[in-house]
Amino acid sequence: MPKTTETTDIKEAGPNLWVGMYADYLDSYAYMRINDTELAKDLVQETFLAGLEGWDKFSRQSSEKTWLTGILKNKIYDVYRKKSRGAKSEPLAAEPVEQDDFFESDSGHWKQGRYPEAFGIEEPSNLEDKEFDGILKSCMAKLPPLWSSVFKMKHIDEEPSEEICSRLAITASNFWVISHRVKVSLRDCLQKNWI
């Protein structure tokens, strides 16, 4: 049975210290990704319980925090997958619909009135986090669940494309099309809403 120590040895603080040490962190981690207070709490609870069950088998290769976060991350990915499928089990469309709001169907050129213009985010050193934070998050909230999941797994969790495809049950081709469309939509939303 691992020792609980008073030191800052965070490899093995032990389960009775987990709530005090990690609950807020894990809750933040979850909430930022799923944007649902109650569900985030549920996932934190499930994570601790799963951690308790797996504690004896924990290899101690990583820190306790990393390990618990890994358990939580898996649960979050399950949430993404469920949300992406929608309430009914509709078959996932083979390819997103070809009709495009942004590009001309013959040439591929930006449509009139939809093209990128400089609006002030081009120099990242001048930007404050809080300007970006609110607007980006509200733009992300407008994305369909599958797109949002792809985007978050790619840019927040930096998962490789194969992992994203496997977790969300999409093809590589779906993944690239979605990646493209998400970025085009988000960028457009930012431009429209930038102060």
Next chain:
Amino acid sequence: MKKLSDQEEKDMVDNCKKATFLIEKRQTGEITLKERLELEFHLKTCEMCSIFMKQSMVINQFVKKIFQPEKHKMKLDEDFKEQLQKQIDQKLGNTSKEQ
């Protein structure tokens, strides 16, 4: 040295849809040499897609920064934490292992 054919250039010059697609794909390093040439060719004359590319990279940068758990200021309520602690204590107490 590999170059695009006249037809390939013609197909690419106005193809912002493909260019922006390749911009995104390139961010994870997975585009072919031909695609790289097509993209570079397009960007030579398309200011809009050059802007897109800059903005796309800034978005990526900021997403990473913004979604650090440390940025989330709200904490769990104490009642909930007590509940969690009790659950854990209970489970630990029930596994009567020899020390």
